[in-house]
Every structure is written in C-alpha cells, then in structure tokens.
Amino acid sequence: MKVLKCSILTVLTVLLLSVARGQDAPPAPYFLISEKVDKAAFPLLHTSAEVNIAGVVAEVLVTQVYYNGGAEPVEATYLFPGSTRAAIHALTMEVGDRRIKAQIRKKNEARTAYNQAKKAGKNAALLEQKRPNVFQMNVANIMPGDTIRVKLRYSELMVPEAGEYVFVYPTVVGPRYPGETPRPLWAANKWVQNPYLPAGKAPPGDWNIEICLNAGLPIEAIQCPSHETSISFTNPTTAEITLRPNARRAGNKDFILRYRLRGKAIESGVLSYEGEGESFFLAMVQPPERVEPVVMPAREYIFVLDVSGSMNGFPISVSKALFADLTGQLSARDRFNVMLFAGGSAFLSEQSLPVTPQNLDKAIQIINNKKGGGGTNMLAAIQKAMAHPKPEGFSRTFVLLTDGYVSVENQLFDYIRDHLGDANFFAFGIGKSVNRFLIEGIARVGMAESFVVTSEEEAPAVARRFRSYISSPVLTNIRARFEGIEVYDLVPENLPDLMADRPILLFGKYKGAPAGKIVLTGQTGKGSFRKVLDVGLSPPDGKNAALRQLWARHRLMTLSDYAEIRPGETLEDSITALGLQYNLLTKYTSFVAIDEIVRNKTGKFRSVAQPLPLPEGVPNSAISGIAEEEIEFIDQSIEEKTTIAVPRTSEPPAPPPPPPPVGEVCEIYKVVEEMPRFPGCEDHPDYSGRKACAKKALMEYIARNFRRTQGCDTVLGIIVVRFIVEKDGRITNVEVIRRLCPALDREAVRVVQAMPPWIPGKQRGKPVRVQFNLPVRVTE
DSSP, X not given: OOOXXXXXXOOBOOEEEESOOOOSSOOOOEEOOGGGOOGGGOOEEEEEEEEEEETTEEEEEEEEEXXXXXXXXXXXXXXXXXXXXXXXXXXXXXXXXXXEEOEEEEHHHHHHHHHHXXXXXXXXXXXXXXXXXXXXXXXXXXXXXXXXXXXXXXXXXXXXXXXXXXXXXXXXXXXXXXXXXXXXXXXXXXXXXXXXXXXXXXXXXXXXXXXXXEXXXXXXXXXXXXXXEEEEEEETTEEEEEEOGGGTTOTTSXXXXXXXXXXXXXXXXXXXXXXXXXXXXXXXXXXXXXXXXXXXXXXXXXEEEEOSGGGTTHHHHHHHHHHHHHHTTOOTTOEEEEEEESSSEEESOSSOEEOOHHHHHHHHHHHHTOOOOSOOOHHHHHHHHHTSOOOTTOEEEEEEEEOOOBSOHHHHHHHHHHXXXXXXXXXXXXXSSOOHHHHHHHHHHTTSOEEEEXXXXXXXXXXXXXXXXXXXXXXXXXXXXXXXXXEEEEESSSOOOBOSSOOEEEEEEEESSSOSEEEEEEEETTEEEEEEEEGGGSOOOGGGTHHHHHHHHHHHHHHHTTOOOOTTOOHHHHHHHXXXXXXXXXSSEEEEEEEEEXXXXXXXXXXEEOOBOOOTTOOTHHHHOOSOOOOOOSOSXXXXXXXXXXXXXXXXXXXXOOOOOTTOOOSEESSOSBOOBOSSOTTSSSHHHHHHHHHHHHHHHHHHHOOOOTTOTTOOEEEEEEEXXXXXXXXXXXXXXXXXXXHHHHHHHHHHHTSOOOBOEEETTEEEEEXXXXXXXXXX
C-alpha cells in the first residue's frame, strides 16, 4: 500500500521585475505588483453591453471606453472574452467627434497597418481573435487626458434546451496554464502572458449590461442567477433587464440570463433572408419527446477530475458535489473509475470497479480529501485516460470535470477525435467563468454534450440531465430532404444525432423563390419521426439580415472543428475567405481602424496591458501554483471489500492531535498551518495582516536588490528558486529549479541567500522546516 508522506501543495509568490528582455519559457499569466501601479496602469475605464433579443437572434453592441490618466501617451491592450457562438461583424473607433469605421483585413495585414499607424503617432484600434471565445483589443496613442471609445457588434443565435433559453455574456478571461503548449506555438500564445489582480481584487473600471427581450411569444419566467438585476415587463412578450448599481463591479463572472416561454414553447419553423447575390435560410424544428428505454446497456464511466491550482477552493467543492450526484445516477450493472490530474495524474484503480455503495463511498471519501494545487497537464491526463484498458461488454463514457484553463484546446480536440472509437466524451465546466470553447469543443468532437455548473446547488439537476442524455438520444439518423426548392452550402452537411432536448438546426442558402418544403426524418425510441416545414409560409424578411453572418459563423465552427475543407484549399484559406467575404472576425482575419490625424508627434508611448481580475471563486494558486505535483491514491487496486485509509491532507486534525505514526513523519513540509514569511511585519494585530505585509516587503526586497547583469540583456521569462526556511528562520538549500539565463540565475540565488532570517513556519504551534518556491519574473 502506498502512503503519502507529506502534502504536495507548494505555495509560491509571483514577482514582476524590470530587469531584462527576451524569453525562454512559454508565456504565462502573472500577478501585477501593486507598488508599480499608477493612473495609466488601468486604461479600461468602462465596458457596457446593449443586447437586443428578437425571437431567436441576439444583437449585441459592446462599448469599451479607454482613458489615459497618466502623463505620457499610452498603447492599451485588453484581453476579453466572448460567446463561442458570437459572429463579430463590425467595429468602430470614436476619438472626440470623429468616428472611424474599421476594415476587415487578413490578420497579418491588419497588424502591419496598425503598427505603422502606431509608429506614425495616429490613433488606431486593432481587434484580433486569439480563440473563438478570447479576443484582444489594442488601442494606440491614447494621449494624456484622452477618452477613446471602441464599439464592436456581434450576432448570436439563441438555441433553447429543454424549453429554456440561456443568454451568456462572459466578462473575464481566466488564466491559462501554459505547461503543455508546444514550443512552436509559444509566440502565437503570447496573449496568455497577461497581468492579473489577486483574488478578490477588482480593477477601478466598471461594466454594465442592458437587455431588451422581445421573445415573440408570451414569456413565462425570467431569472438571472449570476447577478442582481431589475426585470420589468412592457407586455407579455417583451421585457427589459438591467443590472443593479451594486452589481456593476462584478465583472469577474459570466452574466447568465435564463427565460422560458409560456407552455415551454420554442421558436420553430423557417427564417429566410434575401441578400445581394445570396439568399439564406434557417430551419429550426422542435424535437420529439425523449423516450426512456426499458433496459439500459451496461456502461463503463471514467471520470477525469481536474484538481489543479485554479480548481482549489470553490471550484473543487462544486466538482465534489457534482461527482457525488453523477455517480448516484449510475446503475448497478455499470462500472466506474476515477482519474485525478494536475501536474501529474493517477487512477483510483488499475481496473474499473463495480458500482456498489461501498466502492462509491470509498471514491467519494478520497476525492473529498483532495485539495487543488499544481499545474494543469490536461492533455497528458486525457491521453492516459483514453488508453486505460476497457472491460469487455461495456459501452465506454468519459466524463471530464474542469474549469478549462489551458491553452492546448486544439491539441486536445485532435487527440480525442482520433482516439474516441465508439466511446463518447462529456465535458463539465466547473466555475463562474469557465473556458466554454474547451468544454463545448470536447463534447463536440467527443460525440456528446457539454454542461456548465456554477454552484453546488445546480449539481443535482445537471446530473439528472446527464443521465437522461446517456439513457437514450432524442433523435438519431436525422436526414433532410428538400422538395421544390434548390439549396446549397448546408451547415451542417450531415445532421448529428440529437442527445439534448434542443431544436434541430439547419442553415443553408437557396436559389430562386423561397417556396417548397423541407422534410426532416429520423428515429426515436418509439419509431420513425417526420416533420415537414413549408418554406413559403415564412417569406424573406429584412429583419433576418443576421442570418448572413450566422450562416458564416456556423460554417466557421464546422471548419475549426476539423475538416470539411474543399479540395485544393487549406484550412487557413477557407477561414480567411469566409472572414473577408462576410466581414467576420476569425482566427485569420482582424478588424483595424485608423484615424489619419497625427496626434503623438514624438512617437514615444508606453504599452500597458489591462490587468484582469481573477474569476470569482478562482484562487491565487491558479497563477502562483505553477509547481507540478504528483497525484497518488493510497490504494491502486480497490476492491469491493477493501478497507481504505484516507490520505492525510494539509489541514490540521481536530485536537488533541494524535502522534504521527512511525514512517509518516515529514521532516520538510511544503504546506503548514502557518506558512513562513518575510520579516518586518510583526506589529500587525492579525495573521492575515502580517501575511499581506510580509508579501509586500518581500516584493520590495527583491525589486530593490535584484541587479541587471551582462550577458542576459535579451532574456525575458521566469526563474524559480527553491529554498528551505529552517526552524530558526535561516534560508538554506537555495537552488534554481527553473532556469532562465546563467547570469540571471546566479543573481536570483545571490538575492535569496542574502535575505534576512524569516519568521519560521509552524505546524501544531511548533516551528518546522518548510520548503518554499519563489518564481521571479524577468521582464522589460
């Protein structure tokens, strides 16, 4: 039996130092040092969203207001999230009374034009896509005292599930773990290297959202579980939703609006639009009722749980509650296994286990004693999970629980698609601002469904939905036939099986008059399904102009999720052509707006990246916990009658503490009840005050004593120094565990060795030896 002899969570302090240039490590998020902050450090003054939902289409106007409160010209960079389904089709920049409309251009051409305008002293704005749900805005030459407004517009299709419509407006990009990023992609992933504020801290700007909901049918209920709002009805089909003033600083979690139509009705039928040279349609068909099977086939469930640093605290608590609810839905005929992963990974058992109360209780007991910490090597974990031996006679289902804070989404999609076989892969996003691109993408290539769980209270209902999806799909073998109408460029070309209670969606283009019929057929648990839509009953309407961008956006989603590329074209060619033709922001096309007036005649400016708040519930360890940890279970071969010893955790046991067993004493601790700290702050009356003061004093000491060295002038990155704080506070065993440049490495060791004695760490009231990792970021 393996026994964990000590905790493996390492507490780190991240410092930002201006000492050199260059980089020899993947870009990584970092904390902003409060001592370095001035009025120009937060150029984003205000963000607002005006949302108009008419029927099944949401039109959104986002306004970002930038202000320079400093004494020198500024270039602002702002990393912000968006919906994975958003079709961003317009951008304007307002400087005083001048309004400049942005042009859509190839990405490299747009970046070149922006850089030339920036160098020439002109105001310019550049909008780029980093991921389908992550975007970067650059605004050049914001002069002291200037206010510049940048406005972007996007359209989004509202698709109900189980009769409920959900509008999500993300407000913050969570920190991405860069550890598995392939070296050739470091430059492309530079956006990951963004400053963050400590947990609970918010930037000085605010945000607001106003929604006009015109459902077209009577509204039965509206709720906003994420924020405090005011809801007023104009009539039975129309409502206005506004954010209450005290919620306008809560730009650190997704805004979520849910609503239902009376009688659980949904929009169903055909929408059409005649454009210049092309005509578009969207068919939406309400699915049949789900039929529960009499007998469920036996399944093997492999649960893959993220226990990395970003999951510590609130997210991992939600995961534990959800895991208990999910496993409570399993059948006695099923089998299950659990993998925990962070920097490393491990299975609960070498073989999948029978679903018995004893085995489930043992698994839940072990998981409940696990805290989050370390990196997020998700790709390695999923590779290991999918290679796990499969028992004969069982259908296999993978279930991933994570916040999705990684930067290897495409690598994950590729691997799952190529190794899925006849399994399916469900993905659960855990938290209040998850990476929905990853969660939705894994479910898409895994031939399954995605879920987002923002609280423990939501877990039981989500688990029931999961079980219903597993039990039987709503509709299979779906086919579309067209009578009396010529159609082309259908999206998707092949309709997938429908697992969730959501409408069948089919985009396309048509030629000639909008007449004829669309016939949809499929198989349900009761037999055949057939639905006929009369295209002529819904004549083209100029109000449906968004269909043009929405068709292109859904086509882009198909392309980015692998394949369907026409012969002779590359993926980049196809995406670029769509972006330029339909005026859409894509991976390879960007918006650029340039004011031709030269305002910064000196050509000098300061580049400032807008610091982001950590998403609500995400701890500092999402950034500071970069040390990888090994995941181990006490017993690797649990059987039905095995008695399991619960692993020791970093929390102190209830008094009186039992004496440590022989062989389990850990001489050097990595986490203790009272961590060691830099000296000079003992006058503070409470521990939290002393801790905050010590962190600040440590930052000041490093910044004051770290010296520039010759031979490393072009190097930028992170040095991680490990040392031990002895029982008397002395610093010993100083070593570099993440190297950057020899001269800088030696300087980091010198500075740490010269530190005064620390206040020692304590466990059960007694001083102990504690290992400490100190990352030092070297930047401009």
